[in-house]
Amino acid sequence: MIKEKNILNINKIRDDFPILKREVNGKPLVYFDNGATSQKPQLVIDVINKYYTFENSNIHRGIHTLSQEATNAYEVARKKVQRFVNAQHEHEIIFTKGTTDSINLVAASFGKKHLKKGDEIIISNMEHHSNIVPWQMICEEKEAVLKVIPINDKGELLMDEFKKLLSPKTKFVSITHVSNTLGTINPVKEIIKLAKEAGALVLIDGAQAVPHTKIDVQDLGCDFYAFSGHKMFGPTGVGILYGKEAILNDLPPYQGGGDMIKTVTFEKTTYNELPHKFEAGTPNIVGGIGLGVAIDYMNSIGLDKIEAYEHELLTYATEQIKQIEGVRIVGEAAKKASVLSFVVDGTHPSDIGMIIDKLGVAIRTGHHCTEPLMNRLNVPGTARASFAFYNTFEEIDIFIAALKRAVTMLK
Amino acid sequence: MTIKEKQEEIVEEFSLFDEWMDKYEHIIELGKELPLIEEKYKTDENLIKGCQSRVWLHAELIDGNVIFTADSDAIITKGIIGLVIRVFSGHSPKEIAETELFFIDQIGLQEHLSPTRSNGLLSMLKQIKMYAVAFQAKQ
Numbered sequence: 001m002i003k004e005k006n007i008l009n010i011n012k013i014r015d016d017f018p019i020l021k022r023e024v025n026g027k028p029l030v031y032f033d034n035g036a037t038s039q040k041p042q043l044v045i046d047v048i049n050k051y052y053t054f055e056n057s058n059i060h061r062g063i064h065t066l067s068q069e070a071t072n073a074y075e076v077a078r079k080k081v082q083r084f085v086n087a088q089h090e091h092e093i094i095f096t097k098g099t100t101d102s103i104n105l106v107a108a109s110f111g112k113k114h115l116k117k118g119d120e121i122i123i124s125n126m127e128h129h130s131n132i133v134p135w136q137m138i139c140e141e142k143e144a145v146l147k148v149i150p151i152n153d154k155g156e157l158l159m160d161e162f163k164k165l166l167s168p169k170t171k172f173v174s175i176t177h178v179s180n181t182l183g184t185i186n187p188v189k190e191i192i193k194l195a196k197e198a199g200a201l202v203l204i205d206g207a208q209a210v211p212h213t214k215i216d217v218q219d220l221g222c223d224f225y226a227f228s229g230h231k232m233f234g235p236t237g238v239g240i241l242y243g244k245e246a247i248l249n250d251l252p253p254y255q256g257g258g259d260m261i262k263t264v265t266f267e268k269t270t271y272n273e274l275p276h277k278f279e280a281g282t283p284n285i286v287g288g289i290g291l292g293v294a295i296d297y298m299n300s301i302g303l304d305k306i307e308a309y310e311h312e313l314l315t316y317a318t319e320q321i322k323q324i325e326g327v328r329i330v331g332e333a334a335k336k337a338s339v340l341s342f343v344v345d346g347t348h349p350s351d352i353g354m355i356i357d358k359l360g361v362a363i364r365t366g367h368h369c370t371e372p373l374m375n376r377l378n379v380p381g382t383a384r385a386s387f388a389f390y391n392t393f394e395e396i397d398i399f400i401a402a403l404k405r406a407v408t409m410l411k
Numbered sequence: 412m413t414i415k416e417k418q419e420e421i422v423e424e425f426s427l428f429d430e431w432m433d434k435y436e437h438i439i440e441l442g443k444e445l446p447l448i449e450e451k452y453k454t455d456e457n458l459i460k461g462c463q464s465r466v467w468l469h470a471e472l473i474d475g476n477v478i479f480t481a482d483s484d485a486i487i488t489k490g491i492i493g494l495v496i497r498v499f500s501g502h503s504p505k506e507i508a509e510t511e512l513f514f515i516d517q518i519g520l521q522e523h524l525s526p527t528r529s530n531g532l533l534s535m536l537k538q539i540k541m542y543a544v545a546f547q548a549k550q
Contacts, residue, residue, distance in 0.1 A: 025431060348485035350463040351439075355487075358431040366463050380484060381463070409436055410486060 007309040008301065013390050016041040016297075020390060027360025030395045030402075035180050035339055035386030036364050037230045038211060040294075044234060047293045051286045059285055060259055060276070074285055077292030078275070084295045085225060086216040087242050091274040094248070095288050098239035099207040100130040102226035103174070105241055105278060106203055109251040110172060111138030120169040122200070124149040124157055124186075125376050126179045129369040131205045135174060144171070151376065155182040155331040162191065166198040173202045177209035181368040181384065182331025183314075183339030185209070192221045201247065207231055211388065212310055212337045214303040223247050229287060234294035238287030241278070248274050255280040306389045310338040313387045313396065320400045324407060330382045338387040341368075344403075347410040349383040355406035361399050414506055417498045418514035425518040434519070435487065442490030448480040459531040459538060464488050466531035470542040476501050477546055479539065488532060491515070491523055495532075499539055504550065507543035512536065 014020050017039045022029050031039060051073075057066035059074050075090075082090040096102045115121075121135050125148050139146045147170075149162045157175075173195040177188050188204050195202045203224035206215060210227040217225050224247075229238040243251075253260055253271055257280035262270040271277045298306070317340050321327050326345035344352060353365035366381045367374045374381060385399060412420070428434040448457075452469035459466040464485035471478050479500040483489040498514065499507050515521055524533045 348464055350485045351487045353463075355432075355435055358435065380465075405432075409432075409439060 007305050007312070008389060010390070010392055013301065014392075016043070017390050018042055018045070024360050024362070025358050027358075028398075030361040030391075030398050032385040032387060032391065032395070032399060033362045033364050034211070034388040034391075035208060035231075035368075035384060037236065038233050038388055039390070040233055040235070040290075041297050043297055044290045044293050048235060048286050048290050051289055056286075058282055070285060073289045073292075074283075077288045080292040080295045081240055084215070084299075085210075085240075085242055086218050088218060089245055092242055092245050092248065094241040094243065094275045094278045095283050096226075096239045096241050096278075097237055097284070098228040098230070099205060099226045100134075100239075102224075102239055102241035103131055103203065103205065104134045105254040106174075106224050106226075106243070106251075107134035107138045109254050109278075110201065111142055111144075113250070113252055115139075115142040115144050115171060117143040118169065119144040119171045120147050120165075120167070121145070122147045122149060122162070122165050122170055122173045122175075122195075124175050125151045126155065126157070126182060126184065126370065126373050127174075127176055128180050128205065128207070129371070131174055131176060132372070135172075145169075148372075149175075151373075153377075154333050155179065155184045155377075156333045157184075157186055157191075159187065159190065163194060166194060166200070168199065170195070170198050170200040173200050174205065175202070176205040176207075178206075178212070178337045178339075179331065179370075179373075180208045180339070181341055181370045181373055181382065182333065183336040183341070183386075184331060184333035185213075185335040185337055188222070189220055196221065208337060208339070211298075213307050217242050229291040229294065232291075232294055233297060234291035235284075235287045238284045238291050240291075245274065248278070253277050253280070257281045259283075301389065309389055310387055313391055313393065314338045314340065316393055317385065317387070317396045317399070320396060321403070324400070324404055326407065326411075327403075330377060330379060339384060340386070341382040341384045343379055343382055344407055344410075347407065349381045351410055352383045352403065352406050355409060356399070356402040359398075359402040359405065361402045363399075414498055414502055414510040418512070418517075421494055421498070421514045422517045438490035438494075439486050440490070441493040442483075442486040442488075445482070445489055445493040445496070446480070448482040452480065453482065459534045464531060466492065466535050468535050468538055470539075470546075472504070472546050472549070475503060475550070477504055477507055477543060479542075481535070483531070488523075491520060491532060492535065495536065495539070504543040504546035508540060508547055 019039050057070045059071040078093050079090050081093045147165045150158050175191055178185050192202045201223045204222045206225050206227040211232040223244050225242040227240050230236040260272050260277050260280040262272050328343050330341040349365035364384045448467055453467050457467045457469050466483045468481045479496050481492045
């Protein structure tokens with residue numbers, strides 16, 4: 001039926017994720033909420049345990065051995081991230097709390113220095129709240145204007161409308177790589193090219209892209225790329241902001257504190273060099289180290305294989321769900337990552353989610369932190385199944401059976 | 412029946428169900444049976460907005476007792492609301508304000524009151540108590 005079913009050694013992979021063996025409500029867990037957060041392989045869990053058991057100490061400041069070991073481990077993780085996204089320099093990799101923190105950093109620091117009354121920032125109609133609200137906040141403060149690229153009914157950006165929005169007033173363009181709600185893969189390379197031609201800086205929200213596809217920030221040409229550790233099989237509370245060296249050097253610090261300074265007097269403080277200038281305070285050390293291990297793990301499987309396998313999962317799930325009467329898929333872009341959002345006529349997404357949860361299937365329901373998108377598509381919310389490379393075709397069958405049962409109950 | 416007795420009755424009713432699916436089926440039936448709130452009361456003022464689903468709650472004081480009507484766009488939430496209304500509606504503000512709500516826990520639906528569900532149900536319960544206190548002050 002599916003000829004590429006064996007792209008991955010799925011049984012071995014599933015053994016690497018201990019949580020996949022547990023039961024929920026007396027049923028084997030089918031975890032399809034990977035868009036919200038991914039599960040963690042044993043290697044990541046072990047490194048966290050090992051760090052606190054044998055290596056814990058503060059980094060960048062200590063003279064003693066433990067501190068040097070911890071600093072080394074943290075900085076090795078930074079190198080791994082650099083290679084993972086193909087950044088030119090390792091100091092272009094800033095550790096943050098997550099994608100939201102990364103975007104807030106850029107909005108606040110860029111806005112503070114460069115944004116003036118009447119300047120324009122462009123986002124899109126499918127952005128997550130975390131790529132809307134930080135820009136609204138700085139626009140309000142600086143009396144700048146937020147412009148929104150509209151989408152079509154399939155959930156694709158209207159590129160002609162984007163071109164019309166660009167002008168000498170455009171100072172910044174901030175767009176998601178992959179829509180968390182619809183799965184749409186946006187033509188970010190083209191967006192970046194057009195924005196650059198208009199003289200604007202560009203940030204790409206890569207939270208939903210990084211777990212599924214190979215990222216090359218130099219090839220993309222973006223000024224900033226933001227993503228989270230926890231959606232790519234690493235720990236929560238750690239994220240990355242990639243920024244081009246010259247641009248990061250130009251921006252003022254986001255937060256003040258330890259680690260980000262060169263010298264402090266009451267008269268004048270001078271700031272540390274990149275990346276430390278943007279990393280005030282003791283960071284999530286084990287988070288960074290865990291993220292490095294998650295990257296090793298993803299590399300060991302291969303992003304090409306991950307992408308190909310997940311595409312098969314999405315295609316199979318889409319075919320199956322279409323056979324259920326009353327189901328409407330929300331988000332039918334030509335290019336999609338492994339996200340399947342849907343509504344069922346005459347039912348509310350939360351009812352679907354609650355019932356299939358009792359059958360062991362974890363999905364997300366609601367507005368997915370994209371309220372303006374829900375308003376545009378005229379739905380109160382959707383049910384969303386999002387797949388990772390450890391999911392299986394058999395799990396999709398369980399999900400479809402559970403969904404059928406829920407629909408029967410609710411109608 | 413007192414509010415307490417009504418709750419005990421519901422707990423007994425639900426003790427018949429071993430399976431979650433049966434429990435949900437019953438709640439869905441209750442949701443379908445719940446008399447709809449009058450359209451004119453489905454106002455923004457009466458709307459309790461949750462992350463997942465919306466709940467409308469209207470309260471009136473008739474002959475010294477509070478009459479609640481409510482609705483939700485999600486059927487399971489609506490079924491649970493139906494139970495809450497059955498328990499509280501038609502009682503004095505004093506009794507509503509003073510009686511503890513225990514049946515939701517006892518029939519195993521406490522997860523619907525957790526902040527992660529954000530379905531407006533918890534806010535609705537707070538709103539019911541607030542109406543009772545407000546009507547009490549008026550009397």
